[in-house]
Every structure is written in C-alpha cells, then in structure tokens.
Amino acid sequence: MSRPVVIVSARGAERLRAGHPWIYRSDIRSSDAEAGDLVTVKSERGRPLGSGFWSSASQISLRFLGAEDVKDERTLIHERIDAALGFRKTLAIADTAWRAVNAEGDRLPGLIVDVYGDQAARVAVIQTLTQAMDRRVEMVADALVELAGVQGVIARNDQKVRRLEGLDEQVAVVRGEVPDRIAVRDGPVAYEVDVRQGQKTGLFLDQRENHAAAAAYARGRGLDAFTYNGGFALSLSQGCDRVLAIDSSAAAVVATQANATRNGLTNVDVREGNVFDELRELEIARERFDIIVLDPPAFAKNRAALPGAVAGYKEINLRALKILNPGGILVTCSCSYHVPEALFSEILERAAEDARVTVSLVEKRTQARDHPILVGVPETHYLKCFVLRKLA
Numbered sequence: 526m527s528r529p530v531v532i533v534s535a536r537g538a539e540r541l542r543a544g545h546p547w548i549y550r551s552d553i554r555s556s557d558a559e560a561g562d563l564v565t566v567k568s569e570r571g572r573p574l575g576s577g578f579w580s581s582a583s584q585i586s587l588r589f590l591g592a593e594d595v596k597d598e599r600t601l602i603h604e605r606i607d608a609a610l611g612f613r614k615t616l617a618i619a620d621t622a623w624r625a626v627n628a629e630g631d632r633l634p635g636l637i638v639d640v641y642g643d644q645a646a647r648v649a650v651i652q653t654l655t656q657a658m659d660r661r662v663e664m665v666a667d668a669l670v671e672l673a674g675v676q677g678v679i680a681r682n683d684q685k686v687r688r689l690e691g692l693d694e695q696v697a698v699v700r701g702e703v704p705d706r707i708a709v710r711d712g713p714v715a716y717e718v719d720v721r722q723g724q725k726t727g728l729f730l731d732q733r734e735n736h737a738a739a740a741a742y743a744r745g746r747g748l749d750a751f752t753y754n755g756g757f758a759l760s761l762s763q764g765c766d767r768v769l770a771i772d773s774s775a776a777a778v779v780a781t782q783a784n785a786t787r788n789g790l791t792n793v794d795v796r797e798g799n800v801f802d803e804l805r806e807l808e809i810a811r812e813r814f815d816i817i818v819l820d821p822p823a824f825a826k827n828r829a830a831l832p833g834a835v836a837g838y839k840e841i842n843l844r845a846l847k848i849l850n851p852g853g854i855l856v857t858c859s860c861s862y863h864v865p866e867a868l869f870s871e872i873l874e875r876a877a878e879d880a881r882v883t884v885s886l887v888e889k890r891t892q893a894r895d896h897p898i899l900v901g902v903p904e905t906h907y908l909k910c911f912v913l914r915k916l917a
Contacts, residue, residue: 529558530565531579531587538568541575541589544901546629548577548587556586560691561656563598578634578657582691588634588655599664605633606668616894622709622718623895624730625649625673630897630905633658636665639726640673641707641718648703649675650726653682656690666699677701681726696721712737714759715787729753731892732820735856735910736760738890742854742912745815748807750800750841755781755793757818757856762790765816770795771803801837804844817845818856825861834861835872842876846884846915854887855913862907869909877913888912 533541537552558564558579566574566589575592595601609631613623626638635655641648649669653659659682666678678700687694706717711733718727736756743764749757750771758770758781770781770793778797785793796803800821819841825834842857849855859869866889877884890910891898898906 528565529556529562529579530567531556531558531577532567532569533574533587535569537587538574541566544899546577546589546634546899546902547585547904548589550584550586553586561660563595563657565594578655580656580690582656583689588629588657590634591632598661602633602661602664603668603672605631606638606665607672609633609638610672612897613895618895620709620711620733622711622716622728622730623733624893625669625895627896628654628905629899629902635659637726638665638669639728639730640675641709641720641727644674646707647673647675648677648679648707648720649673650679650681650720651699652684652726653680654684654686654690656692659687659690659692662699670700675701677703679703679720681720711756712740712760713763714756714784716754716784717787724753729756731860731896731908732756732858732910733895734893735858735890738888738910738912739816739818739856740764742856742887743816745850745853746813748814748817748845748848750804750817750819750845751821752781752795753777753820755784755795757820758793758795759784759788759790761816761818762793765792767792767794769814771798771800773797773799801840801844804841804848807848808844812848813850814848814853815850816854816856817849818858819845820856820858823861824859825863828863831863834864835868838864838869838872839876839879842873843880846877846880846882849915851915851917853915855884855915856910857913858908858910860908862904864909865903866906866909869911873911873913883916884913885916886911887914 532554534552537548560581562579576595577587577589609626635658637652683694720727740760743761747761747765747768752770752772781795824837892908
C-alpha cells in the first residue's frame with residue numbers, strides 16, 4: 526500500500542533543509558493524506574525530502590520526522606522514545622519527577638511524556654497534542670511500559686491546544702493503574718502530584734533545575750511571586766530565614782501550604798492576592814527582601830498579546846527591584862515564547878532604569894535539561910530565567 530504524498534513549496538523545502546520541522550498550510554502545494562497520516566514529503570520537483578506526520582486541521586499541516594524513509598512507524602516511535610530515555614539517563618536525574626519526551630526536542634512532534642514516582646511505582650503522564658500522536662497513543666503506551674518500566678500510563682489530553690488539531694479534550698488511563706496522587710521529590714522537597722487535575726501533567730517540571738539554582742542564592746528574607754504550588758518558595762526556605770509566597774489562586778495557596786506542612790517547613794508564609802497589587806503594597810509598606818523570584822504564567826500566549834505582556838513584565842520587575850535590598854538577588858522568568866530572550870533582557874534593562882537601580886547579570890538560565898531545545902527552532906526555547914544582583 527503506497528503512502529500518502531505531501532508536496533511542499535520551495536520555501537517549505539528550504540525551511541526543512543534549514544532544520545525547522547514545521548510546514549505551514551500556506552507552503553503545502555498538494556496532499557492526498559488524511560488526518561494523522563504518516564506521509565512521504567516531496568519537493569515541487571518531485572524530489573523526496575523525507576517523512577512526516579500530516580494534520581488536516583492545524584495551520585501547522587506537516588511535522589517533519591527527518592530525511593529517512595520511515596518503514597515502520599511503531600519501530601520509529603519505539604526507537605525515538607528509547608533514545609529520549611537514554612539521554613535522560615546521562616543526566617543522572619535524582620528526582621522522581623522528570624520529563625521523558627519533549628516533543629520536537631526529542632524528534633517526536635506532538636508528544637509530551639512526564640514520569641512521576643520512584644522505580645517501584647512509576648507512572649507516565651502523556652499528552653498527545655497532534656492528530657498523528659493521538660492516533661498512535663497505544664504505540665506510545667506500549668513503548669513506555671517496555672522501555673521506562675512504568676506501571677501505568679495516563680493521557681492528560683485536556684489541553685485547549687488540541688482544539689487546533691480538531692481533537693476533543695479528555696483524561697483517560699491508557700495502561701495499568703494510575704493513582705490520583707503520587708508522591709515525588711524535587712531536590713530536597715517532597716510533593717504530592719495530582720496527575721488527573723494538576724496543571725500541565727501535574728507539575729511544572731521545566732523549572733526543576735532553576736529551583737536548585739535559586740536555592741543556592743537564598744538568604745535572609747525571600748519572596749516567591751506567582752508561587753503556584755510553592756516550587757521556588759519551598760526551595761528558598763532551605764536558606765532563607767522566612768519566605769513569603771504569593772499567588773492569586775486559592776487552590777495554589779492551599780497546595781503551597783500543604784506542601785510546606787508536608788516538608789515540615791515553618792518559615793513559609795503563603796498569601797492569596799494579585800501579584801501586581803501585592804508588589805505595589807509591599808513597596809508602599811517599605812517591605813524589603815534579600816531574594817525575590819518572579820515566575821509568572823505566560824503573559825503573551827499569542828503575538829497580539831505582546832504589547833500587554835511587555836508592559837506586564839516591566840511592571841513586576843520594576844516593583845521587585847524597588848523592594849529588593851542592595852546586594853539582593855532577583856530570579857526573574859518568562860515562559861512566553863513570543864517574548865524572546867533579547868526582548869526580555871531589554872525589558873529588564875528598562876525596569877532597572879525606571880527603578881533607578883544598578884543591576885548585574887549573574888546567570889542566564891533556561892528550561893531544565895530534560896526539556897531539550899532544538900538549535901534553529903526557537904519555538905522549543907520558551908523559558909528564560911535571568912539571575913540578577915542589585916548593586917545599588
């Protein structure tokens with residue numbers, strides 16, 4: 526049986542040769558593929574370019590798998606998951622919550638796999654975000670049971686982004702048994718993960734290494750703004766006398782308090798409130814901190830939201846710099862892909878200028894290493910984390 530063929534424009538072919546795996550609908554010349562098909566990709570002149578997965582609904586019509594002619598898709602998925610897991614072994618991750626597959630970063634577009642729990646009770650939480658991966662969820666589950674030694678696989682396919690692929694939203698156990706909550710460790714901190722209803726797959730794992738980095742600077746009084754479940758606050762508490770954690774979500778406040786109690790931490794104060802308002806109130810009250818972490822949700826979820834996002838990032842960083850003691854550390858993050866690193870750096874420069882303070886750059890960081898970034902594919906580099914020191 527012949528495989529469907531997709532013909533891409535000269536511009537699309539050049540994009541693939543440059544290493545970017547996405548082809549948009551405007552660069553598709555013809556296709557006889559159906560939703561989620563594995564296809565042969567050719568240039569307008571009929572030259573074979575490789576293989577890819579087809580989407581009948583998304584503006585990203587083709588997700589390229591590489592120049593090879595894929596003979597068996599089950600073997601492809603098995604081998605690429607095996608390679609992804611092999612790379613994670615080289616990272617020697619001691620924690621019991623980590624990312625096993627990071628979509629394009631592991632050459633498995635549309636597939637996210639996070640692993641929770643120790644080896645005796647390990648669970649994989651997957652997201653299939655494209656038509657192609659959604660069709661192959663059983664293949665993915667089989668490979669994870671065999672290669673990762675998981676006892677259960679649950680599909681957390683309740684993300685709105687699936688609508689772009691014409692897919693419904695649902696949560697379903699695919700293999701084995703999956704408990705509602707799983708005990709994990711992130712460095713010295715213990716958590717309980719809700720894999721059915723927690724954000725993303727249960728935890729935001731991309732900040733795991735940045736938690737440890739921030740803890741190395743912790744001293745005196747700390748502030749964790751947009752705390753979510755207390756990831757940074759609980760890490761800072763290891764070195765700070767006291768830490769104030771703020772979030773606008775009542776559920777986040779409850780989760781952070783529970784996590785502090787779980788870890789026997791009595792130096793973490795949790796407050797519900799709008800961070801923008803709280804930062805202004807702290808400034809008016811002349812409160813001061815020795816280390817501040819700003820880890821907001823994405824302010825720019827699309828290009829149209831960029832002007833408002835720029836204003837928002839500048840505002841919170843300006844306020845944070847005003848309440849930071851001289852010599853203090855600001856760990857400030859952006860997970861907005863539409864705010865590239867150069868723009869984020871410019872925003873921080875303007876915030877420091879308006880706050881009338883001098884800052885030095887101590888570190889530039891990004892997402893954890895188990896969230897690999899593809900060179901030449903800026904969409905895979907979304908998390909920016911700057912560590913700044915206030916000089917005066």
